[in-house]
Amino acid sequence: MNAVQLVRRTAAAHASVPLALGLLVVLVALAATAWPRLLAGVGDRQVTHEVARAGPLSRDVVAVVPGAWPRPPAPADGAGLPADVAAVHAGNLAFLDRVRAEQPEPLRSILGDPHLTVETGRVRIAAAPEGVVGSPEVTLKVDPLLGEQVELTAGAWPAAPTVVQPFDDLTQEQYRDLTVGEVADRRARADAATGALEVVLAEAAAQTLEWPVGSERTVPGTGVPLRLTGTFRPVDPDAPFWAHNPHSASAHVVDDLDRGTSAVASAYLDPAWDGALPVGFPVGTVSTRVWFPVAGDAVAADQVDTTSAQLRSLVAADVPWAGTGATLALSTDLPDVLEQVRAQQRTTATVLAVVAAGPVGVVLAVFWLGARLVTSRRRTALGLVAGRGGTGPQLRAALALEGLVVGLPAAAVGALLAVRLVPGTLTAGDLVVPLLVGLVPAVALAAAPLPGGLPERRADVGRTRARLRVGTECAVLALAAVGVVLVLGRDPAASTSAGVDPLVAAVPLLLALAACVLVLRVYPWPLRAVERVLHRRRDLPLFLGAARAVREPTGGLVPAAALVVGVGVAVFSTVLTSTLAHAVESTAWRSLGADIRVSGPIVTPELAARVAAVDGVGDVARLADAGRVHLTGAGDSRRVALVAVDARAMRGVQAGAVGVPPVPVGLAGADGGRLPALIATAVGVAPGQDGLRVAVGDGVDLAVVAVADAVGGARVVDDAAVVVDAATLEELTGTALRPRVLLVDVADGVDPEVVRERVRAAVPGARTESLADATATYFDAPTTAGTAQALRVAVGLSALLVVVALVLTQMLAAPRRAGVLAVLRALGTEPRGSRHVVAWELAPLALAALVAGALLGVAVPAVVLGALDVGALTGGAAPSRPVLDPLLLGAVGAGLLVVTAGAVVASTSISSRADVAARLRLGEDG
Structure with missing residues (x-):
């Protein structure tokens, strides 16, 4: 062998x-x-997750040109638009397509088809008789591609307005010779010849403004009314398009205790409108908004660095708007998202x-x-x-x-x-x-x-x-x-x-x-x-x-x-x-400040008591944002966020908090005429420092009882917060607080999501956030x-x-x-x-x-x-x-x-x- x-x-x-x-x-x-x-x-999934979570307003590439409506020449093909619409908008869409085509890859493929809208300032219109909304307003808007996003639910699309100008047949000398009565007469006859401007509204916005289809609303300061010819409904209410048009799918309503209820909505004119308006029509300025949408899954993981660099180069330079004197200054927060x-x-x-x-x-x-x-x-x-x-x-x-x-x-x-x-x-x-x-x-x-x-x-x-x-x-x-x-x-x-x-x-x-x-x-x-x-x-x-x-x-x-x-x-x-x-x-606790956070309506003592009586709720504490105030001391002055809480209740709510320091015992009750305060580390104040004063009312001295690196639930942008007891602040300064946040502690052994649903039923219309959802957002x-x-x-x-x-x-x-x-x-x-x-x-x-x-x-x-x-x-x-x-x-x-x-x-x-x-x-x- x-x-x-x-x-x-x-x-x-x-x-x-x-x-x-x-x-x-x-x-x-x-x-x-x-x-x-x-x-x-x-x-790849993380890039998609972060880009999608950023939202259209942050990730899309946007430019707003105030006070101008560029009109470059239209291409021969009309950009696929009807002839009358192409005459107004095809030049702009073709120019935006060229801007996108000139970008290097992968940015060129990441940018979606460009969108363009033209919008006026707010126009006050007459309120509905005995209506709920006492101060209705609209912005006049034009979108050549609106039909791709909506479907008509009632009436008809508006016709392009034919605006008659009262002084076009006069020379400058003849116009100067007109009397006040002649000017008013000419304007009245021109407004009558023009007739009403036809618009369409979202169905929900028309209901909020109590504006029936076919009816007119007068506009103060002009004899030309607005006629609602139809209403539409978004094909996809969750589409990113509506983030760029916040008042288009529904009206924005504001309830003010002093001024009553007001609402604003976007009213769309025919896209063939050439921008002409009756003399004296109170539209304020006109602005043009363009954006290139970026889909949530558009960026690949291996393209993060390249895409970020290309985007920064794009937004750093102003692009001349072809055929006009305007420039296209694009902006986006996507590079910051990609850096994250x-x-x-x-x-x-x-x-x-x-x-x-x-x-x-x-x-x-x-x-x-x-x-x-x-x-x-x-x-x-x-x-x-x-x-x-x-x-x-x-x-x-x-x-x-x-x-x-x-x-x-x-x-x-x-x-x-x-x-x-x-x-x-x-x-x-x-x-x-x-x-x-x-x-x-x-x-x-x-x-x-x-x-x-x-x-x-x-x-x-x-x-x-x-x-x-x-x-x-x-x-x-x-x-x-x-x-x-x-x-x-x-x-x-x-x-x-x-x-x-x-x-x-x-x-x-x-x-x-x-x-x-x-x-x-x-x-x-x-x-x-x-x-x-x-x-x-x-x-x-x-x-x-x-x-x-x-x-x-x-x-x-x-x-x-x-x-x-x-x-x-x-x-x-x-x-x-x-x-x-x-x-x-710890991150979730710092943001929410409790097991459940309720925000939105003014939290009155009665509302807080109603939530506290919900089965499964342990403690509740009200939190009020008292605004930005001046903090002075040691020859220095800076603006800080003043947050007022119910100190004793807050200690109970945050008893089991993770990563959030407990509210000091000495925060409640005046300290010899001084206001006890818990101050965030970002303010740069030492514990026990004297000579500090906040400009609330006639001003009040502070007694620094503690300094902490985080204040649970305060949600201050720059972390420069001063937290005080609400009752003590009202006692020393007479300030009337209107808390809009309620922090809710869930009793031991109870399912927080069950309690959250009960709280939501007790406070309908309020925003409720739970600690479980906040942590799941990061863990998922x-x-x-x-x-x-x-x-x-x-x-x-x-x-x-x-x-x-x-x-x-x-x-x-x-x-x-x-x-x-x-x-x-x-x-x-x-x-x-x-x-x-x-x-x-x-x-x-x-x-x-x-x-x-x-x-x-x-x-x-x-x-x-x-x-x-x-x-x-x-x-x-x-x-x-x-x-x-x-x-x-x-x-x-x-x-x-x-x-x-x-x-x-x-x-x-x-x-x-x-x-x-x-x-x-x-x-x-x-």
Whole structure:
């Protein structure tokens, strides 16, 4: 039998481990191929989510040209409009189409078909007799494409007005010679010849204005009335079109206690109207509004940076309006939205890179253990081949070939499964990672240590690389320390890339390696102490187990790294999950200020009492916005938002608040004529600072009882808020407050959504927001949901890899362990003593790795959290420190402990049943 045949027969005889490696390759290739496809899907969904949530007024590209109605020449094709309409609007639409066509991709495809409207100022019209609306107003509007958005529900479309001008037949000298009576007579005859201007209204607006179809409304200051010829209904009331036309689908109604009820609606003229109006018609100015709609799903995740740059370039330059003297100054908030998306992409990519790096490290460690196990099982055959003249390169080439046979087909299967299971676009780059995964077994087998001959060598004898090990360990510890220092001094807003932050992603790996170094260096110390104690006892198995754990630790660095990193990733993922959840809940509390927030109508004491009586409501507190006031003191003056609350009730409502400081006890009641105040940190006031005064009434001095970084429920744009007790403010200044916000606490054990519906029924027409909805908004965002899902997967995958690492470690040590146990059994040791030896083999390292991994999992979030813009994911301020959930951490820790203990117990039970005679016959050959 030649050497090749021997290696081939040996491989066939020990096929279980290569098959297990092949299965591992399938799983890793599947995950490696699916991971970027999943991330791309999450990125696309997040961009769509944020752009759609921004709303049309923020994301669309808009321009408003006040006081002008540009009239460029119409193209020959009339832009597809009727001839009379094309004469007025086709030139503008063609010009806007050219503006869009001149933009580079992808911006050109992102911009939708342009829209254009022309609108006058508000025109006061006569109110309906005994009508509810005492001050009705309309704006006259023209939209050449209105018919695409509405359907006529009554009457007919208006006809284009024919306006007769009273002085067109006169020269300037003749006009100056007219008497006042002649001017009035000419205007009256011109108005009569013009007749009424025909308009259409939305059906809902006509009902609000109490304006029947076919009737006329006079316009003060002119003899030309408005006639309503028809009403329309939006084809899609939720279409983005109506955001740009806020008074078109329905009238805007304002109820004022002093001025009564007023309403304004948009009345549409025929689109062929040329802009001429009767002399003296009170329309004020005319403005032209154009916009390019941007669909919520128009921007792809990989186009965020390019689109943002192109948009900023577009809005930075004024575009000359062809054929006119006007310019088109476009604006949009979409670049800011995309900048927020980029921050989310950067944070998500870095977090997921940190999470993924751990399992990748454990997988590599598992592959290395598997390769060592293969060479260990082939030790006898490889030794014989080496004895017959086989060189090291030949042996490694044979092992590498076996790794290729196992790895490449398995990687292809894993990649194919990923492509079939996870939707997405397949590119050549997507196949690079699974190809590398397929090469890992070959590299690991080729790099695994080969035996020098038949006898095995003790791992603790002949260590010639001690100095190299010390130098390497010192370098790892130094790199970890430098990385921590750099990350702690990192500003998360400093990075402009949308990709992974390499420094933040690398530091957890460096910390993991440093933890492994410390474990291997530190854990033998207590074991040596235990060994010395057991040396004086008569129990041989216990002493032997402790001695072997010190002198010949199972597996060395690789299994220690696998255990430490696996446990660290599980704990890190758990801590980050609870930190994100706490940050989201804190953001929601800061915005709402209570379990339920009711806003809109004036909250009278009777209304507050009615809500408090709702079943399931605990406490209620009124909140009033007292406006912006001047805060003076220490030679400085600034405007702040004054918020008045019921301090005592507020403490009850926010008793269980997350991330919101409690309302101070001293906020209620005057302090020697001074007004106690809780001041936001953004104001820049120190606690207890004297000499502060707010300009309310005749002015009142403040007593600063507390300074807080957030005021729950205040909703102040710049966070510069001063919170005072409402009763004390009224007592000291005589100010009459009109609170429009009611904060509602839900009683313990009651479903908040049920209570919300009851409150909504008690206060019809009010806006009700719940804490559950606010948190769900953030948790349902694709990046937040995807990150949370990835963290949960990382916990499960880490536990699985820990099990695999433990099993391979035990299998790797099985031959030597079996020999030791056989000798012990031959010397008369009981099976229980054999189990002690096996337990000592793995338990100390596993216990040390569990402790180190747990500490690593808590330390990594503490280090990297400040360098991650987590606020981009949570919608608020980034958490400054990790949040430890004892229940969640306890469950994960207990699971890992059970997994580790199970592996030790199973290995102990199996090894204690070793065949004594067979092992003694094999002797040192294993």
